[in-house]
Amino acid sequence: MQENGNRTNTNGKGLLALARELATFESNLPALLEKDAGRFVLIHGDQVVGAWDIWADAVAEGYRRFNLEPFLVQRIDAEEKPLFLSREPL
Secondary structure (H helix, E strand, C coil): CEECCEECCCCCCHHHHHHHHHHHHHHHHHHHHHHHCCCEEEEECCEEEEEECCHHHHHHHHHHHHCCCCCEEEECCCCCCCCCCCCCCC
């Protein structure tokens, strides 16, 4: 699962587990921006499942439909905002 730059390691494969979903997001981004900008899209494999206003609702639907299979929840935004992580405590 990924949301707005947050990466979750899935079975030790990291983002490789989401390569198909990320490619689907990129190829559908123009249409998603036109119709659902600012919302959260749920993608499983090559399928754009739908868009939700609330991130948690999209994640819950992903788990309901796909259980532990990889899926992507991503904010529909023209500019992906980077997430900065540090090993240092805040």
